[in-house]
Structures are given as C-alpha cells and as structure tokens.
Amino acid sequence: MSYDSSSDDDKPLAKQNGHVSSPKISKAADRAMENSVSKARPRPPNVSIRNGPVIDDPMDIDSTPNGAPKRKSRSSTGQQAVSYKDNSDSEDGAPLAKRQKKGTNSESDSDDEPIAKRNRGKLPPSIKETGDSTDDDKPLGTKLAQTKANIEKAAAKEARAIRANAKKPTPKKAIKDESDDEPLAKTKKRQSNGVASAKKTNGVKKEESDSDVPIAKKAKKAAPAAKAKAAPAAKGKAAPAKKAKFEKEDTKENSEEDEEEYRWWDAPKKEDDSIKWTTLEHNGVLFPPEYEPLPKNVKLIYDETPVDLHVEAEEVATFFGSMLHSTQNVENPVFQKNFFRDFTDIIKKTGGAKDQKGNKVEIKEFAKLDFTKIFEHYKALSEAKKARPAAEKKAEKAVKDKFEAPYMFCKWDGRKEKVGNFRVEPPGLFRGRGEHPKTGTVKKRVLPEQVTINIGKDAKVPPPPAGHKWKAVQHDNKATWLAMWQENVNGNYKYVMLAANSTVKGQADFKKFEKARELKKHIDRIRADYTKELKSEVMAERQRATAMYLIDKFALRAGNEKDTDNEAETVGCCSLKYEHVTLREPNTVIFDFLGKDSIRFHNEFTVERQVFKNLKMFKKPPKVDGDDIFDRLTTSQLNKHLSSYMAGLTAKVFRTYNASYTMSKLLQQLDPTKVLSVAEKIKLYNDCNREVAVLCNHKRTVGTSHEQQMEKLGDRIKGLRYQQWRTKMMMLDIDPKLKKKKGAEYFELDSTLDQEWILQHQQFLVEETRTKIQKKFEKDNEKRQADGEKPLPDKELKERLKVATELEAKFKKENKSKKVEAEGKGPTVEKFLAAVDKLNERIRTLELQSADREGNKEVALGTSKINYIDPRLTVAFAARFEVPIEKFFSKTLRDKFNWAIQSVGDDSTWQF
Template sequence: MSGDTTSNSDDDRPLASSSPVKGVNGHLNGKNPDYSDVEMDDDDGDEDDIPLSQTRRASVLPPRRYLKRKKAAVSESSSDDDTPLASSPPKQSSTAVRMPGAVVATTVPVSVAQRNGLKKQVAVKEGPSDDEESIQTPVKKKPPRKRVKNEGSGAGASKPSRKRKVKVESDVELSDDDDDDKPIAKASAKKVKNEDTESSSEDDKPLATPSPQKAKDGFGEDLSKSKKKATKKKVEEDKANGKGKRKAKKEEEDEEVYRWWDINIKEDNTVKWITLEHSGVCFPPPYEVLPSNVKMKYDGKEVDLPPASEEVAGFYAALLETDYAQNNTFNKNFFEDWKKVLENHPPRNDVQITSFAKCDFRPMFEHFEAEKARKKAMSSAEKKELKKKKEETEAKYTACLLNGRKEKVGNFRIEPPGLFKGRGEHPRTGALKFRIRPEDITLNIGKDAPIPIPNMPGKWKAVQHDNTVTWLATWTENVNGNHKYVFLAAGSSLKGQSDMIKFEKARELKKHVDRIRNNYTSDLKSKVMAERQRATAMYFIDKLALRAGNEKGEDEADTVGCCSLRCEHVTLEPPHFIIFDFLGKDSIRYYNRVQIDPQVYKNIKIFKENKDDDDSLFDRVNTSGLNKHLNSEMKGLTAKVFRTYNASITFQRLLDEANLENASLQEKHNAYNKANRLVAILCNHQRSVPKTHDQSMEKMRYKLKALRYDRMKLRHALFGLDLKYKKQAKFREDDDESDLELDWIATHEENLKAKEIEKAEKRFAKDNEKLVEDGGKPQKDLILKHKIENIEREFKQLESERGKETATLKTSKTAEKIIEQIEKATEKIKTCKLQMMDRDEGKEVALSTSKINYLDPRITASWCKIHDVPIEKLFSKTLLTKFPWALEVDEDWKF
C-alpha cells in the first residue's frame, strides 16, 4: 500500500541518482526561485539511462525531440489486461496443469482439512492420495487403547509429542505418514502405495500443532484437551531447552498451506469466495507535532506553524537532501499545495509565506536526521520491543478468513500522507497526498461477517458484499484519481490461481501462435487501412514485446505503448530499419534500432504520410479494439498474454541452448542470469545503476584480493613442507597474486587482527553473561588480556613473513590437507570472479520484474532440477511464497 500506483508495478525501479549539492537557505540546488511565477521544466530525461548491456541498440543515441502531444483520432479505453483482478475477473475455460508427483508429496492431511473446515480435498491425479485413503477406506481395526494411553498420558506425556516410526502389525491398519510438515520447496514426492499396503514414515519430525489461540480465533476446530496439554508441555520444554523454536514455527506455517493447485481450477468461475471475514485496514498513527525548539525559517525568521501546516512542511524537509528537492516540478507542485494548506492553517506568528526561495527547512531536516540516528543507536532489545508492539498492533489485519481458511492479506496498511514522487518525469510529482480516512474507504466483506471498526475516528464510506471480486477494500487517491485496492497476499490461493491461469493462458498460445502470425502477416497487405494498421501493431507486439499502450491525460506522464505511438517516436532508415525512441511505462526510455519485414517498413512509411510528428501513427487502432480482435483469435488472448508468452518462450529457449556440462554452481547461476537479462532487455526492464553499485563492487574486489592472499599463504606453507611442490605448475604464483602489494597486505592483516580482537571481546562478554545467568562468577579481565596478546603475537609472526615465501599456519597440517585447501581457495577465487562479472553486467537491468510477472516459474523449477541447482539460489523467499504451485514440476516439464 506504500506505492503510488493502483496495483503493484511491473517495473519498480529506483530513480536515477545525482549527488546532492548543498546551497543557500537549506536547499541543495543553490538556486531557489519563487515558484509562484515559474514555468515547468520540459526536460524529459537523460540518455545515460540506456543499459550498456543492450547490445542490439545503438551505442550513441541521437538527441530526442520533444513535441506537444496530440490525442489520437480514435478514443481509447483502458486495456482489460491492465485492470485489477477485482474489476475484470479472468474469463476461464482451461484447467490447472497436472503435475506428476506434486499431489502425493504435499496433499493436505485430514487433520488439517478438518481444522480448516474442509470436508474433502479433490486432487488432480490418477489414484487417491494417502489422505483420501484415510477418508474413503474404513479402518479395519483401531490401534490398541494401551498404545494411545502411553502416548497421551503418564510417562509418555512428559516427552514432546512426536510422529514416530511404528512397526506394522498384521491386525492394525496404519495411515501413511505425510510430508506436509516439510518445507514445500524441499518436500520430496513419495510413491503412491496400493490401498491394501502400508508405508513407513519418511518424516521423523514432530507434528506441527496449531496453537490454542488459533482454535480460539475460529480458524479451525478446537483441540482436544489431551492435545492441548501435549502442545503446552512441548512448548514449555522447547522454551526451557531453547531448541526447536524456528523449526516448530516453520512446521506450523507449512501445515497451514492450502493446496489449491491440487483441485481443478475453472476459468469461468466468476464467484471468487463464499465467505469472507477480515478486520479492515490499518490506518497510520496521527501526526505528532515537533518539539517547540524545532521551527522552519522564512527569510531568516522562525515560523510558528500549526500542526496541519507543519506536517506538510515536514514532508518536504525530510526530502531536503534528495534528488526530489532539486526537481523544479517537484518544488513547484509542493509549494502550490502547501500554500493552500497555509490559507486554512496560517502561521501563528503572522508570517506571510509567499516565496519558496525564502523558505529554510533545514532545522526540521536536522531534527529528522537526529531522530534517525537516535533510532539507529537503540539497543537490540529496544528495537525488538518496538517491533513487537508494532506487530501486536497490526496482527489482526495481517490475515482474513476466506471460505473458513486463514489467508494472509497483502497491503493492509494505509499509506500515510506525504508528497507524491511518481516515476520518471511525472507532471504531478511533489503534489500533496491527503491523509486517507475511513470515510474514503469502501469495504468488501461477507454478508454474515461482522463489520470491522476502524482504528481511527470515523465511519466507512460503504460496505458491500460482492463475491465476484477479490479486493477487500478500495478508495480513490487524490493526486491522479487512481483507484487503489487491498488484495490478499502474493502467496494466497486467489493470487496463486490468477498467476497459474495467466501462465497457462500464455502457454496455450503456443498452439495458436503460428495461425495468428499467418493471419496478421496476410493482413499486412490488406486494402482496409484499419486492418493493415492492426496487423502492423500486432507485428511489433509479437516481435518486439511492446506493451499495447493507452492514451494518457494531460496531467499524466507522457508514456506510450504500441497503439499510442506518435510519428515522432519512429524513424525509418533505408533499406528496412526502424528506430524506436519513446518513453515507456514508468517513464523508462525505449530506444531500439531494429531490422523489420519489408512490408512492415512500407506500411510505416504509408502511415506517416501527410502527418505531423505529434500525430498518432496508428490512428485507426486502439488498445481495446486490438484486444477484442486478439480474443477472437484465441479466447482470453490479449497483448499482455503475447508479451508473457514471448518472454517465457525466449527464456526457455535460452536456458536450453546453454551448455552447462561440468559447469560449477556459479557458472550455472551466471547462465541463468544471462538468459534472464536478455529477456529483461527484450521487455525493456531497465533501471538506473544502483547508488551502492560502486561500493558493492569495491567490497567484492577486496574480497577477491583477500582470497588470493589466503591462497598465497597456503602455497608458502606448502613450500615450507617440501620445496618440490614449488616446481609444480598448479602451485606457481599466478599473475593476479603478484598484484598483492606489501602496503595492501599490511592493511589487510591489520583489518584481520582488529576483527579477531573484536570477536574475542564479544565471545568473552557473552561467556560472562552466561556464567552470571547460571549463578557463577564472571571470568577475570586477565583472561581476555591473554587472548588479545596471543592474537597480537600471531599477527607479529605474519608481519615478519611479509615479502617472503614462508608462512606459519595456526595449526600444523599435512601436505595433502594444504593442497586440498589450496584447491578450495582456487575455486572460491573463480566463483568470486564470476559473481563480480554477473553483478556488473546486470547493473542496468531489472531482473526481478520478469521473474515476478513474465517468466513462468515452472521453467526455473524444472531447470533447477535438471542442473541440480538449489532453487533458493534463484528465487527469493517472496517468490518461493508466491509460486508454491510451480515448485513441484518434473524436470522434463517445458513451457
């Protein structure tokens, strides 16, 4: 909910940075004009934002032309694929893909289904799952009562409740153990047993038991008294031993996963839920006034602002040393909106604020910086306490009850008021975003669910009960008039189903793409101008993965897509080249010189005849009309589906083409990222170079030198054992190692010594704390002093060895052991070089955008299994949560 867009953006990149320069009156730009009579700056961007890795684009870009925009002759409506899931539910016809091995591995146990109020899970597979057997097949004979007693009471109750391997007896039928307690990403598929056979447990882990609080909250049936006692005892023992806390938490989370992908998903199902209960949204706390000694200044005089005006001034003061404070448009919009607030809440000491140049916000900025430093200096205990209080306040908003199941809510926090930043050169940047109140929000909730009470004074704007949409709350923000929504979290069942349907729709396009291409290729010569323009637009969308684009209003950023291209955006270059130059989504510049089909070249020449530069290139085509035609070619097909298809099919091809035989893990990682980068370039997923890139690269260069230093010391130690190794080629000094200057070695060894001493001091303090807690006496300071003296003695020895081919290791090692360590160090050096190369090549490309939105996650899951790469190396925790349905595909799966 912290973003400025209606829904999550495809391209959430950091803005280009520039070093701030402090000026007069607390401003950075040094020149602060009076924005009451200044004009807006028309500069549209910097050519330096073009990625160097974009090899198929011109290295030297021509100057851009900036003309006023003229609206297209045909009015356009918003694209269906750009609307939130709530307002345009997917038209559905296909079912979920069957994934062999997925169902048996992680089907929801009966106990979990009962607690979640589910009578039965229908799985997409050939035979019944283990849990379905336990539902459908009657138990032949109950386990002996004595065994149950021993496990639930008496001596057995004193131990934590665990799932144990039990010997199979001829007169007892045992239910199969499940893998539900294992992490989804790592759960291995089990073989399906016949109905009359029994399998032994593969998971000898303690069962994850929902807490009594969960049952109390209504997320499942209440636990039996015996289970409650066992759970309580286990928790108490875990606390006492300090063990298993993280593991128990992980198991409980995994047990609660609702495996919706094991059920047939129908696209034509317009009803999204039966029951829905949630706690509304979490409003930010009210504004806290600044201390009386913190005042902004106007023309050198302190200004006594009332809270409403002071709050808005604080928004700007907090950004004083950022790029925004140097943006003329940002400053102009802020000052205009702030003056409106000042009219209703004027300064109490009658200061008239009329000139932005005379405003000095630095006293407020310095106060905010001091507060940041104070919070940063807080002890870990204080930080944990603050975090705990925040979590307790927000706990009830983080989840909802969907059809009786507990599901996580995504953006439940209402964004606090502030200044609109926007992306790129947005004309409304700097405008004041109002505080959202309950009167602005419409809730969507089940008919029988209690209406939540907002955590600030006020009443909801409206409460509705629409089960055909997936949003929980909505409102309209004041800056751009965009509709904002609260949805379930990315890993929820509704979001997951939407993702699966999206990628399956793109995968289905494979069956139709040849026919569609033949159709639009023939229409390139159509005598009907509208058909010829539509075919040309489809050619660009297909071959170049361009977005469809929509017409923009005057107060929106001048970004375009394929259908909204103007004549100024395309330049013809004989014989068959075309140059694209325009601002795409999020004001990211798209520059591309590409060879095109001769007929397409001829068509563009015709479309540009007798038109001005600011006229629409495709004046007979709009996004809604294009998507309507695509839907006639294949049900549910849109321009966005084409973009998803081209990204995924290209990614699959690039991964398959890479030769990774005998490749190291880092080489595989680099090959994966290279394929991802090429797709990101195709989709124009650029970003400005991160501000920390140079610092990060410098750290990696230092790390590489440190690894070479370690290898050098090992070589010298080996030569000390036997000089014969010096004659072997693999132990000779390499060129990189010869670059280790004595000055650098001296600095590195001093750094190592400082770290060793710091580590010894921390361990000494920690050991003393433990001794005091156990009732003992702390160690004397003399012990720490001796440890530090030993460390200094070791590093004096290193100092004496500088510039010599001798080395003394901390512990004596055999030649074989040293050789083994040298080989490991050599491998680490190689890996570090590859990491540096990968990071530098990707500095101007956003890889995460394509992973989240355009690349079918099953491609990555399958590739990881083929090449034995841990998927955690490629997918963040967020992506693993978002795509649990994709992680269980077989290695032979292809897009």
C-alpha cells in the same frame, strides 16, 4: 496519399483530434513509399540496436523531436559475439550493451577493468556457446535475429502439431489411461505437458482471466506458507541433492501452522469462475500513527527567521525536511515546484506562518526555506533508534507484531490466507517513477471515511477507528480485494489484496501462464495474418498489423488511452505520437517516450522493410508533433481482434508467451550431463534468463551503487587470492623443497596484488578483527544484562583485543621477512593443499557472480523471471540439473510459486 477530414464517424473514439490518415491506401501511395527505398543495406530485422552495432547512415527521413540533433550512432565492429561474461574496460561511461568487446588475448590488469575479465580460468559458456553453433564471424544483430527466427520457426511447427493432434480421435487406450486406475503422478505429468482433450486445452478449461482487476502496486513480503504435501516424484528421476534438507528446514519453519495447505492446483475446477469466494472475514486495514509535532526548539526557517506553523502545515514541512538526504528528489525542480505549491496552499488554509513575536510571515520563495533543523532532528531520532540495544529492538518488534497480527490474515472460504498490503500508506510526498510530472505533490492522510470495506454478508464488519466511520461496506464476492480507497495525487484506486503466496494470487499466476501456453496453438496463424495485413489496402488493418508486429517482436506494451489531462504523459504502442518515433533509412526505428510508471523508453530497433515503410506512411505530412501514429487503432480494438483467435487473448499475453517460450527453448539446448559446479549451473540458467530479457526488451537503468558493489566484489576476490598465497607460503614453511617440486611459479604472488593494496588489506583485516571482537563483547554483555548477570569488565575486552594486536604484528613480520609461518593445529602440507583447493573454488564462485552482475547491470533478470517466465520452467531446470530451487527463488518467491514447485515436483521433463 490523401487525408480525409470530412467526417469523423469512421475514426476511432478518442483519436479524432489532429491529422488522421485516410481510410484506404491507394496503390499510388504504396508505390510512392516503395520508390523511396534506400540503397543502404538493410540490417537484420527484429532486434534491439542497443544489443549490437549500429551503422552510421545519413539517409534519415526524420529529425529528432524539437529539432534537436540526432543521437550519435555507434560504429559497427562487425565481429561481435554474444557473450555476457566479457566487457570492455575502456568505455566505463557507456552502458554495457554499447561497449565493444576486446579480444580474448587482452592482458590488461587495470583495477578499472571488470572483474569478470581478470579471472584466471575460463568462465562457463554463455547460452550462445551451448547452442548448435557460435558463428563468431557474424555480428551480434545477425545472431539475435537468427535466434529469434529459429525460435519463431519452431513455434509455428509446434502450433501446427498441437492443432493436428487435437483433431485426431482419442484412441481407446488413451481413454483407459484417463480412468481412476491411472497413477496420479502419470496423470499429472500428462496434463502438465499440455495433453489436450475434448473439454480442456493444455490441461485446463478455457476460463476468463481476472488479470484486469486493479491491484495495489506494493505487495509486502509474504509470510512463510504452510508445509505442503510432497508431490509424487517422477519415475527414474532423483531429487536434487539438497532438496530433502530444504524441505526439512521448511517443515521446522512452518511447524507453527496448524492448517493443512490448500492444494488448489489439484482441486476440481469451479463451474462459475467469476465467484471468487463464498465466505470472507477480515479485520479491515491498519492506519498509520498520528503525527507527532516537532519539539519547540526545532523550527522551519524562512529567510533566516524561525517560523511557527499550524500542525497540519508543520507536518507537510517535515515531509520535505526529513528527506534532504534524497538529493535526486529534493533537488529536482519539478519536485520542489509541486511541493512548494501544495505547502503554501496548506499554510494559507491553516492561518499562515508567524515569527516568534506572532507577526505574520509571507512565504513566497522556495529558495529562502531552510529545512536543516528539521532534517537534523529526524536524523538524530533515526540514529538513536539504530543504536538501541538488541533486546530493546526485539521487545519493540514483538509488541508491533502482536498489534499487527489481527490484520495479517483473513478467512477466505474458511481458509486462513495471508493479507498482503493491510497497512494504509502514510501521508508524505509523492515521488513517482521516472520523470513524473506530479513528483513532489503532497499525499494526503487517508481517513476511514474514504475507505470501502468488502466482506462477507454474515461476517462481522471491522469497527473503524474511534470517532470515524467507513465510506461504505459491500459484499461483492466477485471481487478479490478486501478494502479500497482513492488517493489524491493521481486519482488512482488503492486496493488491499491477499499476499503473493495466497490461493487467489497463485491461481491468477497459473491462469496467466496457462493462457500464454494456450497461445502456442494459435501463434503461427496470428503471425501469418498480421504479416499479410502489413500490406493491406485498409488503413485500419495495416495499422493494426504494424502494432501487432511491434508488440510481438519487441515486447512493447499496448498502451491505454488517457482519460484526463492530469495523468502522466505515458504511452504505449497504440498511443504513440508523431514525435515518439524517428525513422532512419533503411529499416531502423527509434522510439523515445515515457512508458509505464513514467520510465523513459529510448531504444532503437531494426524492423522488416514493410514495417518501416508503414511507419513512414503513418507519419507522412501533414502530420506533426502531437498527432497519433496509429490514428485508426485503439487498444480495445486491438484486443477485440486478438480475442477472435483465442478467448481472453490480449496484447499483454504476448509478453508472457514470448518470454516463457524463448526460455523453454534455450533451456532445452543445455546439456545436463556435463560436469559443472552449482555456481556454473546457476550461471547457465542466468545466461538463458539474460537472453530472454534482451530479446524481450526487459531493460533497466544501471544502479548508482553498481560500480561500488563491483569494487567490493573485486576486493573480496583479491582478498581470497592473498589468503591463498599465504596458505602456499605456509606450505613452504613446512617443506621448503616444495618450491622445486611444484615450481616457483606456483608460489608467486598474484599479479593483481601490489604491495600498496596488500598493506591496505592487512590493515583492513586487523580492523575487521578488532570490530568483531568489540561487537561480540557488547553482545555478550547485552545477554548477561538480560539474564540479570553482571557485565564483563573492560579488562576482558582489552584481553580479547590482543588477538588483533598480535595479527598486526604478524603482518609486519611477514612483510619484512617475506616468509609466512604455518598456522593452525597440527599443520601439514596436505591440509594446506586442501585449503588452497577450497579457496580456488570460492574464487571461482565469486568470479562467476562478478560476471553475472556485470552482465545484468542493464538487463532486468528479475522482471523476466518473476513476471514473464513460467516458474515451472525454473523448477524443471532445478530438477534436471540437480540444483536446489532456493538458488533461483528466494523464500518469498518460493511461497509465491509454491503451486509451481509442488505441481512439477521432480519432473525435469516439464516443458512450457
């Protein structure tokens, strides 16, 4: 294979540095790659290796970057089943997906074992068990590959059917159905299921999306939305059991809202979608408070000498000193280096540091800085703030809310809309995500002179803080932001946008998912075309096809070209470098690079042999580290090609489509007629969500608190088992003959509860009772003080605390006699039997939660559910299985996806 270096004219812009592939691929070069085919057996393509076994294969064509040894591969078990409820207890240090699963007959009761395996009953089936076949004798990789293949086959069939229906002439009866006489519920149901017409696709006009408009990354929690009108229920479908109660609560919660909710999803579509608003009024942004200097006795210490700093330099010192508890940041060498550079620059600009006698102190070494006094000062302030009486906290919050109220809402086309991030970020130290090269850099205070206001022409411009002025005021009704400024660390623009539950954000989400639904009509042609072009003789076409394969199959982000050298070295598919891709024969590709937000993407995939051969060709010498893999492709070129299939189609639409379509198919496999508890139904949904996250590669790092949370959950389950045993013993206290009737085994202590744990738990219960009594006593006194009454005497507290003392004595007596006296008013065996059943249900629910948490620790379910899975699928599932929607969406998400909840209503038949 030859490389052309004579001309750069036909090479993509910004990719003309380094070694570039030749524009054409000769048959000889193709044959050379074909002859290098490994004799090793190819693994199932299109799956992530981290979700299944990896077979050692010495036939590697690459070494890892910088000559480092290759990552050790895992040996195949060959018999792994797809299940997220069962995890090994012998590989605690390994990620969940890498652990080998034990047989179902394992009887280990070790405390280190995941709680999900210590349950006494079988957990609800995972999504794999609800399908057509479990195929337990097949490896995990094969199963996932088959799942994806089946879904893609169904997608191709559906796409052909949609196009065929679109070509058919509209029958007269259908025209009559679209008349004004048609019931609204029927019209909605037909449109929501994607019935096409001559002017619409999937029920909506083809419109350009505004999804490319930059938005601020941190949206504040949305305020409760105004109560919406109830959507018409579909015939023959009963509302979920708790839905009426939920709606009633919402009505009470939102009773303060005077305005009727704007149901934009029912409103006619605008002719000119580029115009976002006609009138816009708001009160600008809220700046953080000014810096309060440290007390004179609190100083930064350098080389054991307290130093005086200018107020600006002192403020920067407090940025670092106040966060000494965040060791992952302050102990990071990059964080320290960037902070010290900016800190010393500010010291020099503000007159330097001086000792107590006024002598100049040269601050040259970070290691000699001591921030302890500053940290202790802010820690004391924080503890004092927490220790304040509840009444004082409540009063302060009321003052704060009143002060912020004018900024929380705006008038958008005459409607009251919630503003999301109206607060300007305070100055501090930039932390970044992942291994960001600028972590520790000082974020400077944003001044009004940096802020541009966007507002209606006839609206009153909000006044800037006294002594300041705005950078500019504009009236751009094609923009959805209210204010913007440029931050100093990365040079990014920050935007003040409407809240997540606003009309604008809801419409953007709706368009995003409708765009993905529209892709259903074209997905088979797109996949067929790029599969064909994987063997194209034109290098640009082959690179484009390979990139599309990776984006479609593995949810890789397309990646954008970097404009400056100061940006983090983050890449996506189109901007991959030579060192980011390692190839292992016969068809394994290892990616290792910094992705979005500087989070490391380190994963292995098995791919089609042709894709492997192409990547091998794109990496062929003389390419070296720093050279582009896709040197004849840019993101803009890729998106331009995709738009030829469908207006507005970009690479990121594939992530939404694959997640939503996969979720839709998995949910269709579930049987709503099975008798299951609410907790079991939720787990079924989560199993589907988890599989989508795995297939779409939505991975997350295991949280540092995960093991601690699991341990607490395990103790809660043990506590319930102990309570259950005590209840059974009370039954024997009433009727000793029950031991013979029910059998001695029924009354035995659970094997997971040893005597040492019981003693610790009893002490915990005593201390918990004592703490509750003390808190209740303090709360009662605070209330009495607020009402102008005298506080309760200390002897009242002592009297109340006798309950804890009596409980402690009761436990000692039980431990000695091995008997438990019946408690409660009018104790009967029937009452205790009912209590045992309730405890069983609570234990079962916690075990399901435990299995879910353990299965989710490496999978980002929230990423899939919030950003990529159409929320209407979740609403339809809730209606179909009669589960309250609040079990899946928090109050904030219910506000965000109110359009989905209201438009689908109780229509359990809605499909993506």
